[in-house]
Amino acid sequence: GAVVSQHPSWVICKSGTSVKIECRSLDFQATTMFWYRQFPKQSLMLMATSNEGSKATYEQGVEKDKFLINHASLTLSTLTVTSAHPEDSSFYICSAWDRTNYGYTFGSGTRLTVV
């Protein structure tokens, strides 16, 4: 079945630094990728939707300059958390729409801890 590979699975970084999270669709073309954030004991909150070759659409309240999303190819989307702060510590998950199989495939998530 469709697989989305997400890396890294966990990362610890210092305040003020930037962290890049990658999601790759391994056996299908992901024209649309969704990025979610999940705080402990909470649900997944949609941060943004990215379409290959165009600018991402951010949900209300999500800072586009802080969470940079790049979807330069049909198999790769990246989320960069810039100038990270401890409050950015969270679980980030990507999801890709597989239009061949008409389904959503999720990455395994990235646990970000900012110290």
Add this chain to the structure above:
Amino acid sequence: SQQGEEDPQALSIQEGENATMNCSYKTSINNLQWYRQNSGRGLVHLILIRSNEREKHSGRLRVTLDTSKKSSSLLITASRAADTASYFCATDADQGGKLIFGQGTELSVKP
């Protein structure tokens, strides 16, 4: 923004019992899906029910959908300790559009 509400927020049962979780949503949907998440892990897709379907089964799972009430339920029969996880419903208004998740139900199945 969150689309759905789920209840209960937490459910604790004994192995062998049935577990029922409910989900309500606010806007029109294309389909509704249920996912499972073990603590700190990714999501596992369980079942999808289309807006024109009323009930669907998959193994020990039974999902119902009532579009007039904008609600869905997930029933897990003969629960096992391994079913312990968080369960989320998610809806999309358009095929391939953004999935909006409910608040989730934390299920604990005690052996």
